[in-house]
Amino acid sequence: MPAEADRAAPHVAVEAAKQFLSTFKTPGLILAAISGGSDSKGLLLALHEAIARGGFSAFSLAACTVDHALRSESADEARAVAALCAARGIPHTVCRWQGEKPATGIQAAARAARYRLLSDTALDIGASCIVTGHTADDQAETVAMRQGRSQPDAPGLAGMADGVLAHRRTWVLRPFLRLRRADIRDYLSACGEGWFDDPSNSNVSFERVRVRQALGGDIRPVEEGWMAAGEARLSSSVRVARLLAQQAHVFEGLVARLDPALAVNMADADCSRAILAVTAVIGGRPHLPGRETAARLAAFLADGNNGRMTAGRVVFDRRRSGLYLYREARDLPEMMIEPGQEAIWDGRFLVGNDGREPIVVHVGGETDELGARLIAAGLPEPVVKRAARSAPACSLPVSSTEHREALEPLAPKPRIESSIGLYDTFLPCFDLMMANSIAVLFGRDRYRAPPVHDVLTEKRAWA
Numbered sequence: 185m186p187a188e189a190d191r192a193a194p195h196v197a198v199e200a201a202k203q204f205l206s207t208f209k210t211p212g213l214i215l216a217a218i219s220g221g222s223d224s225k226g227l228l229l230a231l232h233e234a235i236a237r238g239g240f241s242a243f244s245l246a247a248c249t250v251d252h253a254l255r256s257e258s259a260d261e262a263r264a265v266a267a268l269c270a271a272r273g274i275p276h277t278v279c280r281w282q283g284e285k286p287a288t289g290i291q292a293a294a295r296a297a298r299y300r301l302l303s304d305t306a307l308d309i310g311a312s313c314i315v316t317g318h319t320a321d322d323q324a325e326t327v328a329m330r331q332g333r334s335q336p337d338a339p340g341l342a343g344m345a346d347g348v349l350a351h352r353r354t355w356v357l358r359p360f361l362r363l364r365r366a367d368i369r370d371y372l373s374a375c376g377e378g379w380f381d382d383p384s385n386s387n388v389s390f391e392r393v394r395v396r397q398a399l400g401g402d403i404r405p406v407e408e409g410w411m412a413a414g415e416a417r418l419s420s421s422v423r424v425a426r427l428l429a430q431q432a433h434v435f436e437g438l439v440a441r442l443d444p445a446l447a448v449n450m451a452d453a454d455c456s457r458a459i460l461a462v463t464a465v466i467g468g469r470p471h472l473p474g475r476e477t478a479a480r481l482a483a484f485l486a487d488g489n490n491g492r493m494t495a496g497r498v499v500f501d502r503r504r505s506g507l508y509l510y511r512e513a514r515d516l517p518e519m520m521i522e523p524g525q526e527a528i529w530d531g532r533f534l535v536g537n538d539g540r541e542p543i544v545v546h547v548g549g550e551t552d553e554l555g556a557r558l559i560a561a562g563l564p565e566p567v568v569k570r571a572a573r574s575a576p577a578c579s580l581p582v583s584s585t586e587h588r589e590a591l592e593p594l595a596p597k598p599r600i601e602s603s604i605g606l607y608d609t610f611l612p613c614f615d616l617m618m619a620n621s622i623a624v625l626f627g628r629d630r631y632r633a634p635p636v637h638d639v640l641t642e643k644r645a646w647a
């Protein structure tokens with residue numbers, strides 16, 4: 185590899201790596217997710233060069249390759265990456281995706297497994313973040329695909345965020361999101377390095393490949409659009425956060441009350457986003473309700489009358505004092521949680537069992553205590569009665585007690601907190617302010633802050 189000093193100026197890829205390193209609040213260990221494709225390999229080498237010779241010696245680098253075991257060559261590719269890292273003294277781990285693979289939706293399942301394994305590795309080694317090699321070309325393809333199926337103002341048109349919090353604990357950052365793939369390949373060639381080409385990258389049965397071909401390397405037509413959409417999504421997130429903080433209240437993670445002024449305003453994009461986000465969390469869903477549900481709700485709220493409607497597993501109970509949202513008391517599951525394990529019940533509550541016996545989580549119905557607390561908090565009695573029917577309760581399995589009794593008095597109480605499916609798996613930085621506002625409403629801590637200063641959200645929101 186030619187030494188940086190041999191070149192007139194550092195390569196644009198190394199400049200991007202240095203720029204990225206300069207944004208950290210504190211130097212630390214960075215875990216590079218490396219597939220062996222050109223982009224992630226270029227990212228790893230550029231970061232390595234920037235750390236070794238660019239004045240960033242307080243940082244260190246580790247790498248991880250996920251072997252999805254879906255192609256026969258994947259194990260060899262992982263070994264080649266391991267050799268590349270060993271030659272540079274970069275610690276490298278291979279994680280294999282074990283277990284059954286689904287028959288459909290394999291790409292999405294592989295992606296979910298990859299982020300889970302990468303995030304576990306980052307936690308194991310104490311990395312401050314994960315970096316991936318996504319480029320401006322990937323971004324253009326993502327946005328072009330979404331343009332084909334979204335409304336012109338859809339938040340998804342902002343494309344990929346340059347930072348995403350995975351599983352509430354690890355930030356995944358994309359330092360090359362503004363760099364072209366051709367520049368990264370040019371850098372690799374200058375270093376005398378090759379790369380693997382995944383055969384699926386030229387398989388036209390994938391929409392992404394067809395979109396890439398249609399763009400023909402010219403990303404300018406979509407580039408401006410995604411920048412503007414990113415700004416718009418971020419400012420909307422800040423406004424929604426404010427609306428929620430001022431006009432929404434959540435009780436015991438079970439009932440939300442939205443002030444009349446917020447509830448009446450579905451025509452306003454921010455109010456609608458705020459209402460739909462609360463709906464998703466109260467209903468235990470990982471996505472915002474679809475267009476049809478939103479339209480039904482808008483029609484219900486527009487008529488101005490008190491009354492109830494149900495959509496997306498949520499009852500909307502409109503009264504003079506506000507709009508009350510609670511989970512419909514139907515199809516509520518029962519699940520067993522083994523000692524030392526935690527699980528999400530009904531998409532709404534994360535329950536952790538720190539005891540020595542298995543526990544069963546089921547619908548608890550209204551207990552006097554819960555009812556009294558909700559009434560004392562100022563909720564109307566009919567709302568309390570209906571909402572409490574979907575409250576969780578924990579007890580010992582029927583087999584270990586004659587009757588389903590309360591847990592043993594000395595056993596540790598199960599940990600129960602609201603689950604926010606909308607953001608707990610992946611939280612794009614555009615939505616961080618809004619997600620924090622929702623977390624606080626539901627009695628949770630704020631999400632972990634990014635380790636860098638210029639993740640879009642922070643830069644703008646605190647300005």
Ligand SMILES: Nc1ncnc2c1ncn2[C@@H]1O[C@H](COP(=O)(O)OP(=O)(O)OP(=O)(O)O)[C@@H](O)[C@H]1O
Binds near residue numbers: 252
């Ligand atoms: N098997 C894997 N192991 C580790 N990281 C991966 C793996 N596959 C993808 N990534 C990470 O996700 C990013 C984007 O994935 P994508 O599938 O677009 O990449 P790729 O075409 O396989 O490889 P590259 O982006 O390196 O050219 C990669 O740049 C890399 O950082």
